[in-house]
Amino acid sequence: MKVAVHITHEALYKIGGIGEVLNGLCTAEAYQGFFERTLLYGPLFEYIGSATTRLGKDGVVYYSSKDHYDTGRFHELFRSILEKYQIDIVYGKRRLASELNPQKSATVDVLLIDVTRMKKEIVDLQKYLFWERFGIPSDRYENDWDYEQYFRLAIPYFELISTLFSRASKIYHFSHEYMGVPSLLFLEFSPDFISGKHIRIFYAHEIAPVRRIVENHPGHDITFYNLLLRAKEKGKNLEDLFGSQMDWYRTALVKATARFDRIFAVGDWVAEEYKFLLGREVDERKIKIVYNGLPLDHITLEEKEDSRQKIEYCLNSKGCSRVDLIFSHTCRLVKSKGIWRDLILLSMLDPLLRRDNLTGVYILLASQLPQGRPPELIEAMVREYGWPFNHRVGWPDLVGYEVEIYRLIEKFNARSKAIRAIFINQYGLSKRKCGQDFPADITTRDLKVASDVELGLSIYEPFGISHIEVLPYGGLSVLSTSCGVYFLLKETFTGDIRPYFAVDFISPASYLPDDLLMGLTSEKREMLEELSIGKEIEQIYTLIPKTPQERFIIFEKVQNYVKKLDWESVVRNYFLPALKET
Numbered sequence: 305m306k307v308a309v310h311i312t313h314e315a316l317y318k319i320g321g322i323g324e325v326l327n328g329l330c331t332a333e334a335y336q337g338f339f340e341r342t343l344l345y346g347p348l349f350e351y352i353g354s355a356t357t358r359l360g361k362d363g364v365v366y367y368s369s370k371d372h373y374d375t376g377r378f379h380e381l382f383r384s385i386l387e388k389y390q391i392d393i394v395y396g397k398r399r400l401a402s403e404l405n406p407q408k409s410a411t412v413d414v415l416l417i418d419v420t421r422m423k424k425e426i427v428d429l430q431k432y433l434f435w436e437r438f439g440i441p442s443d444r445y446e447n448d449w450d451y452e453q454y455f456r457l458a459i460p461y462f463e464l465i466s467t468l469f470s471r472a473s474k475i476y477h478f479s480h481e482y483m484g485v486p487s488l489l490f491l492e493f494s495p496d497f498i499s500g501k502h503i504r505i506f507y508a509h510e511i512a513p514v515r516r517i518v519e520n521h522p523g524h525d526i527t528f529y530n531l532l533l534r535a536k537e538k539g540k541n542l543e544d545l546f547g548s549q550m551d552w553y554r555t556a557l558v559k560a561t562a563r564f565d566r567i568f569a570v571g572d573w574v575a576e577e578y579k580f581l582l583g584r585e586v587d588e589r590k591i592k593i594v595y596n597g598l599p600l601d602h603i604t605l606e607e608k609e610d611s612r613q614k615i616e617y618c619l620n621s622k623g624c625s626r627v628d629l630i631f632s633h634t635c636r637l638v639k640s641k642g643i644w645r646d647l648i649l650l651s652m653l654d655p656l657l658r659r660d661n662l663t664g665v666y667i668l669l670a671s672q673l674p675q676g677r678p679p680e681l682i683e684a685m686v687r688e689y690g691w692p693f694n695h696r697v698g699w700p701d702l703v704g705y706e707v708e709i710y711r712l713i714e715k716f717n718a719r720s721k722a723i724r725a726i727f728i729n730q731y732g733l734s735k736r737k738c739g740q741d742f743p744a745d746i747t748t749r750d751l752k753v754a755s756d757v758e759l760g761l762s763i764y765e766p767f768g769i770s771h772i773e774v775l776p777y778g779g780l781s782v783l784s785t786s787c788g789v790y791f792l793l794k795e796t797f798t799g800d801i802r803p804y805f806a807v808d809f810i811s812p813a814s815y816l817p818d819d820l821l822m823g824l825t826s827e828k829r830e831m832l833e834e835l836s837i838g839k840e841i842e843q844i845y846t847l848i849p850k851t852p853q854e855r856f857i858i859f860e861k862v863q864n865y866v867k868k869l870d871w872e873s874v875v876r877n878y879f880l881p882a883l884k885e886t
Contacts, residue, residue: 305469305473306338306473306476308476310342310345310478311461311484311487312345312481314480315414315416316363316398319674321596324769328597334872334876335875338880339476341413342412343412344413344415345457345464346415346416347417359394359398360398366378367379367396369386382395385460388460391418392417393418397413397414402601407601408599419456427459433493434455438489440560444553445553454482454483454485454487459490473501474503477491478568479561480507481507481512482554491504503883504563507568508766509767510574513554514528516552517546517549518764519638522829524642524763524764526809529786530821532580536579542581543581564590567592568594570593570766571595571791574593574767578591592878594882596789597869600867605856611754612754615751618741628663629657629665629756629848631756632757633646633666633669633670633758633759634751635669635760637671637705640763640764642763643712645784646666646668646759647725648837649837649841650716651716652837652841655722656841658721664723665724667751669733672703672704672729673731682737691739695729702729710727710729713727732748733748734746734748756850757781757848758771758773758774758781759782763786765783765784767787768789772793772804777859780805781803784809786809786810792869800861801858803847805840805844809832809836
């Protein structure tokens with residue numbers, strides 16, 4: 305029996321990209337044909353509701369130790385581990401399904417561990433052994449609970465997995481980002497580790513210290529990737545250029561993954577970033593590019609038009625009586641998404657639309673709060689000042705980075721003639737989440753289906769699933785070459801259609817010497833960004849479908865290609881081949 309164990313903070317709830325990846329992988333038939341069992345392993349963050357609801361609305365709880373809830377003989381199974389480490393367990397199953405294609409589903413095991421009361425003497429001993437074997441000084445990071453909880457989660461990991469899957473012939477252990485690294489390292493202390501039964505994979509959805517550098521340096525991707533490419537030629541690594549990154553536990557954990565059997569990088573840049581960080585410490589043959597995929601469902605042009613009418617209904621109620629083009633950007637509201645670049649591009653498109661007597665609406669669906677605004681507060685905001693089309697600073701409306709983004713949008717709207725920008729600071733689109741001006745059956749999917757253009761000019765984007773979710777419905781994806789998905793798109797669309805355009809912000813600055821790149825200010829970077837976009841704006845405008853007939857042509861042509869972007873295709877062509885080489 306082959307078993308997959310995925311260690312992640314999204315074992316229970318889909319919060320971001322990792323949850324989307326798990327949904328895509330686990331619901332693919334090719335994945336299900338390879339693995340007999342799948343377990344999601346992670347921390348139990350909180351006790352909400354009753355014992356039977358601890359795994360959410362799509363979960364079934366078999367055992368919850370703190371609640372003394374047991375549907376079988378699970379207490380006997382886990383009792384010695386519970387007593388040894390003083391932990392609590394919630395164990396059961398969850399159903400995973402794609403939001404865009406709910407017909408594709410999977411049922412997986414879930415094991416959540418409450419490590420808040422773990423015996424201190426055991427934790428201290430394991431930290432010493434951890435430092436002795438792997439050189440990771442846990443005492444340097446122990447004030448950060450994020451490190452502490454994933455370290456503690458690792459201590460009982462092998463015993464728990466061995467208890468649940470004693471008959472497994474092979475167990476594939478996936479550490480999604482840094483979270484599972486301690487657990488996979490601790491496998492080396494188990495007596496049967498060298499038997500070949502355990503395969504360890506670091507699933508690199510990003511390279512944490514690289515994200516930190518790119519987001520915080522004023523030159524962003526322009527500085528970083530140009531220096532990376534030069535350093536590769538000179539044999540230098542990341543810390544030679546940017547200094548030690550070992551103040552952060554995530555760097556230490558990512559570096560330790562050189563010991564694993566495989567490194568799955570979700571994009572070409574991630575693979576290069578990993579090599580840039582580790583230098584000669586890693587065997588590059590271990591690094592495999594394993595792209596993410598798209599959850600695909602079949603729709604008709606009539607369904608596309610229906611989604612468009614739902615979006616236009618919302619817009620009409622707010623004074624947008626005519627909408628020729630719909631631009632969208634759906635994302636987590638973080639600096640890496642490069643939203644200011646959207647507004648630069650839109651400001652250059654505005655006179656082109658005006659010239660052709662066209663109008664457009666840009667919808668930014670993004671929240672800094674993953675949980676979004678609670679429904680009980682939405683009605684008052686809608687009634688008082690027309691949220692989410694209008695905003696006020698302060699909770700429950702604009703907070704943190706949202707304030708800065710709204711200021712940029714206000715400035716854009718004050719100047720724009722043909723395009724109006726709308727900022728919906730909510731996590732998802734629905735009448736319940738967005739208020740009475742929205743149709744009862746509207747969803748985020750409707751925005752993806754209806755959009756003519758999805759923007760994704762990110763400064764750091766290891767892959768970028770959301771950037772290409774418009775493609776199956778005939779939309780155009782406009783992204784940056786800093787996005788990992790760009791490389792998959794180049795492989796996929798080799799025929800008579802190219803439903804994407806990638807703006808290259810990196811190579812136009814390749815002539816700058818190292819010191820100017822390293823000292824690049826935000827003002828000079830913005831000038832370079834404007835030049836890069838301005839050079840391509842006419843071509844981007846040409847690719848945008850502007851009439852129903854153009855949308856029909858693109859929709860028909862793209863159907864021959866998008867299956868290559870489906871999770872099923874990605875699992876067969878990238879994930880499984882990389883796995884079978886272990």
